[in-house]
Amino acid sequence: MIAKNAMMDTIRGVFERFGFDPMETPAVECTETLTGGDEESDRIIFRVAPAVRGEVKDMARDKTSLRFDLTVPLARVLAANPEIPKPFKRYQIGKIWRGERPQFGRYREFTQMDIDTIGATSLDADAEIIQVIYETLQALGVDKFVIRINDKRDVLRRLIEFGIPKERERRTLIAIDKKDKMSPEEWETAVAEASGIGLEKTKEYLWKISGENGLEESAVGELRLKTEKLGVPQSYLRYDAALVRGFSYYTGSIFEVALLEIPEIGSVFGGGRFDGLTARFSTQALPAVGASIGVDRLFAALERLGKIKKQKTLTEVLVFDLGEAFEDRYIEFLTILRKSGIATTKYLGEDKAFQAQLAYAVKQEIPYALIYGDKEKDRNVVQLKNLQSNTQQEIAIEKLEETVKTAR
């Protein structure tokens, strides 16, 4: 938790420097608000109901559920509070709950960190989100990644160009999305079946949307130029026409981050433009673009990459308890150290043997022990033991504050 907090603080720092403000929304919302009648969402949602004398009498009454993302509740809150000045840039850290992927076993809750810019139609806002993604990963010490980008407007235009009928749109996109799970031949066949335009024309279509073909005149091409101006090295961006994740949701740019050293972990950061979402809650449709980090997945990835410094405790000094006779002194030490901002704790265990206290400090990985007993009392000193280097320093009591301050 200490390392995860540090990671989240780093991310928060980047978000805030870019002008995103913290915002909170409820974890429990009306089920209808959350799903918008979407069957897909209904499959992963957890319903919530008050118990009445131990029995859930009427699950249907309240019709509330736990949120499965931070975006839908945001849209609901924005629709309910039209007075919030736009553009509005916010970030949120919060739990979400999903019933999907039973293979993850006990994991039914996740932490997400989201950024969103609401009320801006300009591609500048999309480019800024991509810049924040780039800066965030750099700030976390991750350098080997690509941001795959696509744009729904380009995709739809191409579908029309190639005569793929409207009613086959969704099926075709789902087939395109399966690229990584099939051989090239299987993939072409699957897309051809879905599109209904025949194998030859499908091959031509897939060639057209592959690589960087025709990128200059596209929406995603413009986004590239914008991000380049913002200083995002273009080697980090990869146009991917097959990227159509959660597609019904998005209306423009789509992006997601793959870590090159551990691609199997999946997307750790993803998002896009979703201009239509608030229209579900109000007549005033608000353009919006945002991205979302799966905190737990990113943390697991950083651990695998050796970017996480595990830390068992924030406590820097353990004051040993060598008898009630020294209590007043211990309180004095604790006060001095804490006033200097040093996390300090007195040993509170029952086994007061010196060895037990030492073993506790080592087990807890507390870096320093402060020792004051009969010998130290006689000479008006304390021992500051460095438990990592196993060295010891004798300090005159009146110098404790000074020593500790300079030692940091």
Added chain:
Amino acid sequence: MIAKNAMMDTIRGVFERFGFDPMETPAVECTETLTGGDEESDRIIFRVAPAVRGEVKDMARDKTSLRFDLTVPLARVLAANPEIPKPFKRYQIGKIWRGERPQFGRYREFTQMDIDTIGATSLDADAEIIQVIYETLQALGVDKFVIRINDKRDVLRRLIEFGIPKERERRTLIAIDKKDKMSPEEWETAVAEASGIGLEKTKEYLWKISGENGLEESAVGELRLKTEKLGVPQSYLRYDAALVRGFSYYTGSIFEVALLEIPEIGSVFGGGRFDGLTARFSTQALPAVGASIGVDRLFAALERLGKIKKQKTLTEVLVFDLGEAFEDRYIEFLTILRKSGIATTKYLGEDKAFQAQLAYAVKQEIPYALIYGDKEKDRNVVQLKNLQSNTQQEIAIEKLEETVKTAR
């Protein structure tokens, strides 16, 4: 949210300085784990169940619920992880959900901040929690409060002394707890009825437990001495024999904080010793003492006391967008300011009129506007407008970084 985050950061700072480490536990647990079969808890709990094709088919299957405090899940996690070195001092910030008190209307979720010391029987641990409560409120700028304290061991001893039978214990305590809701006479009568020892003996009993009578030989008296040694001014502590909140839970010290200027808001910080709780989950009973802050209630209280500096945005500088011709410069300014750690955002709205941008900055309460247009380009300067004082400063571009750094 900005002000609430600042409040929580202050509290977190105190907790960490005292050697409490962050820890997280799940929001969803087995219902039985949470309630322990207690009917009282069952009345306020929210059940959670996955929806299957939109219908909750079998609420009983999973038998999970949302936590209603942070203490029970902690006890469960500790019991499941016996390898955690003890004593273990942790803090947690988390949401909890309660169905009680329908008068609060939509509020079904609250944020709590808890500290707990687990694995220490010593009263030192109890005294330290009280010290942390005192230091936390001081750090928040609150000085007019009392920490009411009591100890279950004293209460039980007195009940026996006065011949109140075991089976009347709970009823008697509930009656004692109603002190503030009744006239003295009503209260005496109610306690007499509950205790069954007659009105005269009840009056004697209530006198005995009132004020500071017989405090010296009591557990709570010892706790007072300990906290005094730790530097908590004793004027902040008030012995209150009628304090028996959530009593079935506690096994020793009990305390709660009342704000003297707004007593009607109720307890903002409370806790006690609960040595028996982990015994519900494992054979190894772990002594524990802790306290809990109702974050939302405390925040509301601080607002009422004028201790909260409301802030609409963390953004310090808004870079005006006066045309695409200046885009490269804007990106340069944004980079300089953000690198200096200054939260900066470019205006992303559609209405690019100068007045619209100014109105937006004022509405959002962004303190500075950075203006660069044709006039500024010609003279190689930027205008830094202070929107609070409505003054403007002209800065040579090469001096921007320096000026901004010294201005902070």
